[in-house]
Amino acid sequence: MAPQTPQRSEAPRGTRGAPRPPLVALAGLFLRAGNLTFGGGHVITATLQREMVHRRGWLTLDQYGLAQSLAKVTPGTGILAFCAATAWMLRRWAGALVAVLAASVPSAAFVVLLTWAFTSLTSSRPAQVALAAVLAAAVGMMWAAAWLLVRPQLTPATWLRTGVMVVGAFVALWRWSISPLQILLVAALIGVFWNSGETA
């Protein structure tokens, strides 16, 4: 599913006078969107847009768009920042806390179970072979994750900077073992001055 871009001209249902949603309702929504939705951040934000803007009228499309933009400039996991931002707009800090907890605790518990299962799979030969193949698949996925980070930036205006950053960072870490943190800082500084008037 493609990321949903809010249409600012489309009039959302008015939310200014709407009652604040109860924390239980917020928890239920973020629980469902954060833990039962496979497919990553875009699918989760699309689910939340449908529920919060179009079905329940809790947020306007402009508020949704602002939360989406700011989540992109927040370090860490963008989808959790997006949950915190939208829930803060509705119920301030209590809402943000409830949303982030609801969106992350069940899936975190599930990941612990999976990790335990994977580490327990070392006794039998078929399980070892299957796990080796699964770990190989993870290598492919991480290379794909790198590609998916870069792909949106391969536009006529930004491809050269993107290429220089990718190759430069790769070489700086792999060949010269420069600290990743320093590499990221230098890249950000370069981006401040080497930009093409880009917009969100």
Added chain:
Amino acid sequence: MKLVLLYVLLLKAMATTFGGTASLAVLREDVVVRHGFLTDRDLNLAVTAGRSGPGPNGIYLVSVGYLIAGVPGACVGWLAMITPAFLVIPLVRLVGARADSPRVLGAIRASTAASAGLLMAAMVPIARGALTDGLLVAVAAASFAVFSFTRIDSAWVILAAALTGGVGMALTH
């Protein structure tokens, strides 16, 4: 004390990168290379566990924490994953429209591209340990293609890889 150090290391990886998985290079530098808490294989296993279920991209930190310090470590990993999310709130209050400025966007996009390069470099030693025969290289290539160019969920890719491994073993023995 170890839990505090673990939290600081995981938070450092998470709070200095954008997009969850981009934190892998910073994390590997600390927990594998500098402190030796995990091997590359452990880290790869954590990434796999994170990719096998629902949840945000950074959830592999929970698995990293669990592998290093059991359930308390998993809680620390979860805390490190969610902490940076709350930085968005002062941004909503204060920065607002400046998030659209070309300089801010330029900085974010350039460092995101750099983090992709870092991710690829961090995966080189992990790949050396994981891709030890032709079948495993083929599995990794297929996984890359499916993950890059289709919307098939990663849990299915992992299941298919496990089945491929099992069938490959049955055919060669």
